Amino acid sequence: MTRFLLRRLFFVLISLWVIISATFFLMKAVPGGPFSAEKKVPDEILKSLEAHYGLDKPLAVQYYDYLKSVVTWDLGPSFRYDAETVNQIINRTFKISLVLGLEALLLSIALGLFFGVMAALYHNKFQDYSSMVLAVIGMSVPSFILAVFLQYIFAIKFDIFPAGRFESPLHHVLPALSLAALPTAFIARLTRSNMLEVLQQDYIKTARAKGIKENAVMIKHAIRNAILPVVTYLGPLTAGILTGSFVVENIYGIPGLGTQFVQSITNRDYTVIMGTTVFYSIILVFMIFVVDMLYGVIDPRINITGDNAKGGNANEFQ
């Protein structure tokens, strides 16, 4: 197990390094810089600014410095906002994004499983059709349209929820809904098709032949086997919610990491772009790791460590 963890950690580090390097060189390849604003800055000032932030050094040195700052997790000052370092910006904004993200995640898992299971249990009936119509809408309407639409209906027309910002729990409802719509639809469809497949399996018949109640058959036998692919989807789902939050945070004026990320790119705020990118990648890679672990917990047939010598297989031939 320890060996497995170490091996995984090694691959995690390699993928992070690739992401960091790609971001660095791509960013350098884009024309313009943090100080190329509309107003022309005198050359001497520009030079001294670049010297101050180390932008006059050769690219290789800048790259080396950058790697060093990532490893020590001291991401340096923001080029645009003197008052804050990148670390401070991430600390301030990530809390907000995390809350919103978790809300959307839980919402989409709960709703998605509910609609999916319902649709499968009432296959080809009203519940099935209505869930799947909702799911198609959820998948095909982009989050920025949905977000604006919800804002217009519930905030402006009926004034039930506030239109923007992120203060009281009421403020959370609309952004969380807009963010959760797509993953909910996806999970619902995935759960439905898996449930339908599992319900045809022989072990469901065995469970029914035992005389246990239909609810118990569903909960103990069917759903657990049906959610396995949903768990696989949790990794990309987290990615979706994180990237989706760029748009949704902007529309609702939420001062989260997504808003910050988008702003930093338009500002060419190098250190903030790099800092947020690395931060996002760490979360993603970590989530994928967690999903792999969960897989082994839910499905005992999957041996995540990959060593077959141990376990019951050897007993099979007794």
Place this chain on the structure above:
Amino acid sequence: MEKLLEVKDLHVSFQTYSGEVQAVRGVSFDVKKGETVAIVGESGCGKSVTAQTIIKLIPMPPGEIKQGSILFNEKEIVTKSKKEMFEIRGKEIGMIFQDPMTSLNPTMKVGNQIREGLIKHQRMSPRAATERAIELLKLVEIPQPEKRINQYPHEFSGGMRQRAMIAIALACNPKLLIADEPTTALDVTIQAQILKLMKNIQKKMGTSIILITHDLGVVADLCDRIVVMYAGKVVEQGTKREIFKNPQHPYTKGLLRSIPRLDQEKETSLIPIFGTPPDLISPPDGCGFCERCDDAMNICKLEDAELHQVSETHQSRCWLLHPMAQGVES
């Protein structure tokens, strides 16, 4: 002997897009206490549907019991509600399925799968159920049962899984065990072990068994009586001896001819039954077998025969047994 199960004129149909499939078309047979009855026939003859109808495990809809009655312990099953069936399945009637590789829930420990029925039907405490599960695994001759109950099905071999299936089916001491091709998916040596095990358990517990199979070799070893089904009907039934030694229906004869024998000449090839069974969406008016039968007469196409009494225990549905057919060369 007392009758435990009595199936009378059972008709089961399935609604499909291409029409109503009449899977079972008037099946009658009975099972006495402590007896083993084999239902034999080729794929699609309605034997599994018959068996699953007894515990109402066929999906309804599309399945439907058109007519007939199933008396279990003198109580009618056909009219029982879903709720009442929960008290019969697992508790009064246990069932074993064909493929042990797919019949156990892969994400649940074997012990828990056995305990489930015990906790539900016998209101056992979890601990008592665990002890009983260990006992059951011992009964089905699985070594190290204390360790095995905490393992998952994928850690069991095929034969072991079928033993575990038997343990699940027998957990609540059912009066009737329905085994739907219990050995078809196993290799031959394991088949013999499983059959022996079932025989021993029957001796110990006095359970009646309905054994569904297409393998007459399996039947010969285990059962007391044989019901031969073809195209959704019973074409012949009798004691094991009567069916093997004195088969009356051409289909039964064909089945027996197609078993390889140890004492036959090396060069003689097996004689298969040519052709395919009729389409049960529009079943023929006459005998279902007449298209494949060497002895078919004109009447066979027009009308199906009644069950003719060959002896007190032996019946066959063939026109050749009709008094008017006496003297017809077969």
